[in-house]
Amino acid sequence: MAAEAAKLQAAEAAAAAGVPVPGADVAEGVEGAEAAEGAEGSEGTDEAAVADGPEAAAPEGQDAAESAPDESAESADSSEPPAPSEAAAESAGEDEGDEPEEAVEAEPVAAPAPAAVPAERPVRERAEREPVRLARAPVVYDxxxxxxxxxxxxxxxxxxxxxxxxxxxxxxxxxxxxxxxxxxxxxxxxxxxxxxxxxxxxxxxxxxxxxxxxxxxxxxxxxxxxxxxxxxxxxxxxxxxxxxxxxxxxxxxxxxxxxxxxxxxxxxxxxxxxxxxxxxxxxxxxxxxxxxxxLGLDRYALAEESLADGLDRLLKTFEGDDLDWESAAAATSSPSAAALVRAAAVSGLVTHTGGEAARAEPAALVAAARELGLRAYAAAYTAEGRRRLAAHLGEDTAVTVAGLLSGQEGPGREADGSLALDVLAVLDAPQLDVELSATLVEAVPDGARLVLSGDPGVLWSAGPGRAFADLLAAKTCPQVASRTPDPGPIGELVSGIGIGELTAVEAPGKEVVIVPVRDPREAVHRTVQLVADSVPRVIGVPATETQVITPGLGGAVGTQVLNAALKERLNPGPGRFGGFDPGDRVVYAPEPGLTLPGTVLSADPEGLNLDCAGTPVLVPRDQVAALRHGWAMTAQQSAGLRWPAVVVVLPGDAVQALTRAWVYTAFGRGERHLSVVQGADQGLAQAVAGIPAKDRTTRLRSVLREQAREQAAE
Structure with a gap:
């Protein structure tokens, strides 16, 4: 459809700004820790400057003048509808045509050859499993x-x-x-x-x-x-x-x-x-x-009304059962998991909110339901989220939303077209736009239990709507709020951001580090230094497991510039295969908001061969243009994903684009370590305290409440 094609292109072409990080107490930098440990910089590199800490000057020969953010792909006239969401703002300038400014000069440190395929061997290494093919069926027009x-x-x-x-x-x-x-x-x-x-x-x-x-x-x-x-x-x-x-x-x-x-x-x-x-x-x-x-287009109006009808249907058709749900609740490992089991026992629709640690609770519900003999499944939005679920439930029980609806994963369909299940827990619910939410709910059979779970503090879906937030606001079904906190200094920092407070946290193991910068060029330089050297050496997380997150695609510190600099340092090469070389980290976005990270293994006449977290993927030749380098990505692209270490880059020109939801999402992607390249000064704290999210005009909450009023009047 034209609208869908427009969304795909919009996710790659518009204007973006930069973004910032915790500005209060500046923790001792990773570089400072290295200096304390006696780390010596190689002669002629920037390691000495890094070891000197935040006050170190920019590398010799670099221009310290701050660059202005690049302009929007659309004309910035005042005829535009309301200000773009974070999803739109982050899809800045990918196809602008302006060349990114020169990346910082790479240090003369040899990049390790990719473990899977030597950089000089473009011969395809056949995987044991048949690779997933990302080809789309060709469309033939008259x-x-x-x-x-x-x-x-x-x-x-x-x-x-x-x-x-x-x-x-x-x-x-x-x-x-x-x-x-x-x-x-x-x-x-x-x-x-x-x-x-x-x-x-x-x-x-x-x-x-x-x-x-x-x-x-x-x-x-x-x-x-x-x-x-x-x-x-x-x-x-x-x-x-x-x-x-x-x-x-x-x-x-x-x-x-x-x-x-x-x-x-x-x-x-x-x-x-x-x-x-x-x-x-x-x-x-x-x-x-x-x-x-x-005023609205019928496509989205019908999706919201269909979603409301589907949610109402699940509440009305639920009849309960005689199973021992109380014993199942008592057997769970946390009070919040027990509360969720008890809520699902008495309602066909339940919402569940919580952070990363709370993901274990819907998993516990599904496990309990299966012990009771029910056909129960848990669905994540991303493949990486599915892998985290599978650690709790096993491969057969954990699915992705797309795989469930397509029939490639999970129980398949009944004769009437509904999903062959009794209980479905959907994690990452904030990432589902209104159309996908409606499609999913329509597929759940009458009488089944649906649990929609997610973190209400993260960025909303890349597509239109805010279905999960509207359902929470309507209060038309039981709601369970997890009391399980995310652990460690990162969890403490992110929890504070969720309630609008940016506070310093104790990080004795360098779990959270703030790296102040003065201008975009220094931000790029510091980012490359952290990923390539400091984080691997001090924290013990290799560059292949460290993700950079920045506010936009374009601009002086956007993904384009950062990826160019990181490639030059970590995997230099001519980009012989559609701009890519073996060992390059890439991302593929089959639709806005759904990101598939991977590493290029090799190329052959069929296309590029990727390793996506152990799954071989073949990108056909005509689809290679849809790939982007993936050392750095936006917060919207990172939603639903996690890495051992994350470097969040917040340039000074991004203050106006910052929201609490953006900061919460970006900071929460790191499991063991978070470095913040901070150039936003007090703009970060002001955004966290005063701008929860970019608002969206939707109708779902009103439709749900109207349904509830009509039922109460009957």
Missing amino acids: PAAVEAVRAVLAEGGAPAELAEPAVAALGERAAQALREDPWQVLALAGVRVEHADGFARALLGGECGPDDERRVRALVVWLLERAAEQGHTALESSVLRTALEKQSVSGAEEGLSAAIAEGRVLVFQDAEDVPGAKPAATDEGDEGPPVRLL
Whole structure:
């Protein structure tokens, strides 16, 4: 679908800022620990500077001038809908076309050859298991339809490369559709309003203007699609009206009314928690509760309503059983796990919240249910999350959400199409967007138990909606909040961030280290030094198990620049195979928010061979362009994943992009060690204390509460 393609491209092209870290008491750096241990720097390297600690000067020859963040891929005019979510903000500038600024000079330390395949041997090493193939089925379009669209595009001065996407989005009559309504080109990914206006003028001449009904209709849909990329499932009518006016539409109110009348968008009245909203007039002339008028695309409106109906169905069809749930609860290892077992015993729908340590509790529920003879499974959002679950439950019981729905993992389907299970615990629930949530809930059979579990402090899904947060806020089912704290200094730090407090923690084993920096170049240099030398030597975690997390893809300290610098230091090479060499760390994102990390093993005529945590994966030649280097990634990409050590980079130009959820997510990815390259000063503490998350406009909470009111009135 065009919207899905747009989401994929949006996750790779937009503008990003940088981000910061704990600024209060600065713990002694890893470098300081090395100095205390008598570590000697090699002559001609930067080890001496690192050992000197935070006050060390930038390496000789480096420009200390701070670089400005790169601009958004979209024009930064005021016609945009609400500010982008973290997911959108982090997908900055990947396809901008600007070359990243020069990476810091690598130190003359030999990089270890990849253990699996020597860098000089591009010959494919056959794995014992057949590799997973990431190939997508090729789509074949009617050549005549494509050629007809290509002719219309040429007439309007548009790139011929848009022909196949136009047929995919508009159908085989796309050429006629574009000739009659040129602004439909806005349905294609990457097309901006000024492009569409120029295309329309070329085809229509003087017949078109800013108030052309066709233009206004297309703009309304385009603005709502862009809002969905930023996480919203709907927008207030006033927001849309303002955005239309900033696109030179003089009759914005009439344009919205026309779009509603034609069914292009749906209109809703939302009466839930609307600060400053005007009371609604009732039929009796009295004033009802405050309402706001929301407009949304039917795709997301139907997903939210389908999800609400599915959740309500699970509550209504649950009948319970005579199994000894109390004994099962008593046999669990923690009070929180016991509370979760007891809650699931009496309800078909339960929510469970907690941090990383609390993941053991839904696993304990599933194990208890299986002991009672039920078909119980636990599903994680990522493959790495599944591996952590499997440590508690075994490979057959732990699945991924995608694998469960596709039938490649788990119990399969009943004759009626529902999942063949009695109990399903879904971890990482905040990472499920509203459409995936609706699909998952629809697949759970009547009478089954569904437990949705997750950490409410992490970043919301990369796709539209905030399904888990809305369900928690609606309070329409039993809720269990874990009392199991995450252990160690990292757990203590992250727990404080979750309640808006950034405090210094005792870290006698250098579990948490703050490395102050003055400018982006120093931030890059310090990051490379930590990953390649300091963390392996002092903490004992190799570079292959250390992950760098930074706010955005573009910018002076984005993933592009950091990955270039880390590759030069850790695995230098010419990038012979589509920009990659054996030993390169990479990430593959089949969809926004779902990240598959791996290491390049080799290349052959079929494509690139990866090792993804022990699973062989083949990336076909035509899919290699979807890979990115993976030594550094954004916090949104890292959600649901964990590493032994993490280096979070927070440049000074990222302060405005910081939220508590971003910091909480990034800091919580490290198991044993967290280094923070801190250039944000007090901006970090201010964000943690005052900006919980970038808001999203959704309807699910209102729909759930309305359902509850109607049932109470019956």
